[in-house]
Amino acid sequence: MPDSLTRESTTTSAVLLATTPACRLLSGDGTLLDRLGDQLAALPVREIQVVTAGDGLAADLRGIANIARISTGAVAVLPADLVAHTEALALLLEHPARSTAALVSHDVATAPMRPPVRVEGGKIVAAGSSFHLVPEANATFRGVLQAGEADLAALADVADELAELADTGKLGPVTPVEAVDLLLVGLVRSGVGVRAAAIGPLHADRVTAQNAADVAVQRLGEVDEAKVRLDTSVKADDGFFTTFCVSTWTRHLIKPAVQLKLTPNTVTGVSLALALLAAVWFSAGTQGGRLTGAVLLYLSFALDCLDGQLARYTRTFSPLGAWADGISDRLKEYAVFIGLAIGFGGTGIWYLAVAAMVMQVVRHAVDYTYAGAMADADRVGAQWGRPARSLLESHDVRREEGGVLKLARRLERDTIARWLKKIIVLPVGERTALIAVTAAVWGARATFLSLLGWGTVAAVYQLAGRIARSAR
Known part of the structure; x- marks a missing residue:
């Protein structure tokens, strides 16, 4: 069952996927999950729902589908093993349009938790995962996806379809780590327009080990977020x-x-x-x-x-x-x-x-x-x-x-x-x-x-x- 914190003043909900061991890595006085929760609490987010590890990828996807079907505003889905600048998260969560969008970097160096995407005209036209390949990729997805209110039904349908495919093993050896990546693939392939929110010099990286988490947090301090906001x-x-x-x-x-x-x-x-x-x-x-x-x-x-x-x-x-x-x-x-x-x-x-x-x-x-x-x-x-x-x-x-x-x-x-x-x-x-x-x-x-x-x-x-x- 997801836990939730409610703030009634805005219309965006956030779903934190605490489904990997990395979300419990230490960061300051708490964990990465605590850190990300504090960042979201400082942004215009009405509700934060934490989805803990369940019965695998299919169960996680069905949980997201259920949340999308009962939500009344935009829904952002984030992995709790993410180390990101607050300003990077704000590119999605503070955008007044609250439209369907995903956080991307034009750094094309892909990694298992940094899948490739192709961006054209400010929109993501192709997205990848460990199963889905993207020729001529020119950016990478950084783990944060928001579905606008008009696209919540599409998000729910995509999540259910992906859950069924994962259950039957038709997507290969995909794991819960790839839940958000697969959702982005599904939305793009279903024809939903997904705005590419580019992070520029900001950082947003998923981590798997304590040393990587420490390095990622240290890198955040090397960037002046106020200057980036002015520049962008x-x-x-x-x-x-x-x-x-x-x-x-x-x-x-x-x-x-x-x-x-x-x-x-x-x-x-x-x-x-x-x-x-x-x-x-x-x-x-x-x-x-x-x-x-x-x-x-x-x-x-x-x-x-x-x-x-x-x-x-x-x-x-x-x-x-x-x-x-x-x-x-x-x-x-x-x-x-x-x-x-x-x-x-x-x-x-x-x-x-x-x-x-x-x-x-x-x-x-x-x-x-x-x-x-x-x-x-x-x-x-x-x-x-x-x-x-x-x-x-x-x-x-x-x-x-x-x-x-x-x-x-x-x-x-x-x-x-x-x-x-x-x-x-x-x-x-x-x-x-x-x-x-x-x-x-x-x-x-x-x-x-x-x-x-x-x-x-x-x-x-x-x-x-x-x-x-x-x-x-």
């Missing part, structure tokens, strides 16, 4: 202009913003106000007005980046905030277009301004409709998003990719080519820089013509990529 609040895969011309200094504003108790939505509001001021200055039509407008537009974009960084640092994402951020981006851009057209004067410039607006609407429609289709694919999973894979297949068979996707993957391996790919799609950072520079130096006509030319190339490139991925 800045997006690692942002555009070129944002990465090198904005985030290099806005990251230093995060802690002052926290101390001032500014919310991400407040920063979004100030960013919108600066963009509207930029539009007013652009409407003056003078060289000085255009230069001032360009500076204000740059500062507005910097705050637009800061609101996301602040949200990630404080983990205060919300649907309202995401909507406000998205809609303010469009309002800022179109207000600036109007200001530039007014400042330039004449009827002809308005045709260019409207054309630039239409181009942006089309490009965003391509992006958002594709994102919506992928979200639908995640929800329906095996029905059409990604066919279910049998748990009895020992090899993960990767589908043959078309020429466009093969080329894209080859380019990803080259740093210069990867940055060029980011630049060519004209993301918001590059777009802001293009508007600010062309408006300040040459004026509105140059701005709109540049946006139309570069935007057309970006739209064709994006459309080709979306079609290729959708066909796959």
Whole structure:
């Protein structure tokens, strides 16, 4: 029977699998189990259920299935022989979405308690165990799995199926040590979208002996968790202009913003106000007005980046905030277009301004409709998003990719080519820089013509990529 501690303020439950002798290894004044329990108690976890060693792997899996079926919120499953930074656990347990996710490291050195996975586009698309192999693995699973509320039924079904296969010996000599690894394999193969929460420089390692536990705990002290949290609040895969011309200094504003108790939505509001001021200055039509407008537009974009960084640092994402951020981006851009057209004067410039607006609407429609289709694919999973894979297949068979996707993957391996790919799609950072520079130096006509030319190339490139991925 599982023991439990209850905290009613949040909606995540944690299941601690104390099914291996290693969970009783010493750590400080207690055991690894005690240490992990204390870490979870400091995180937004409503209930901690400890599953002690029972009648083997099948019994453990059925216990998890039963818990998943009666839970009313997200459920995290962790082995009690885990030595991890609290910040690493928080990547799952403090994420406001409470979605299905797994803790991974991009260190590809696999081990019996560090199975391989393949990550694509921030999702785990293949996972391994001692029975299931993963060709072209690019990361390793670090033992912590969370199932979002919408996927609890899938978790329960997978756990029951795995229990049946383990009982009949169809998965080979798997042991209770692999319970979480097998659950991840089952969720991925059933078509559930599993977010890859990368630990970066943080540590999360399972151990089997006292000396390994001591070394793992010592390694934790070698990493500054506060600095890692600050670093990871800045997006690692942002555009070129944002990465090198904005985030290099806005990251230093995060802690002052926290101390001032500014919310991400407040920063979004100030960013919108600066963009509207930029539009007013652009409407003056003078060289000085255009230069001032360009500076204000740059500062507005910097705050637009800061609101996301602040949200990630404080983990205060919300649907309202995401909507406000998205809609303010469009309002800022179109207000600036109007200001530039007014400042330039004449009827002809308005045709260019409207054309630039239409181009942006089309490009965003391509992006958002594709994102919506992928979200639908995640929800329906095996029905059409990604066919279910049998748990009895020992090899993960990767589908043959078309020429466009093969080329894209080859380019990803080259740093210069990867940055060029980011630049060519004209993301918001590059777009802001293009508007600010062309408006300040040459004026509105140059701005709109540049946006139309570069935007057309970006739209064709994006459309080709979306079609290729959708066909796959």
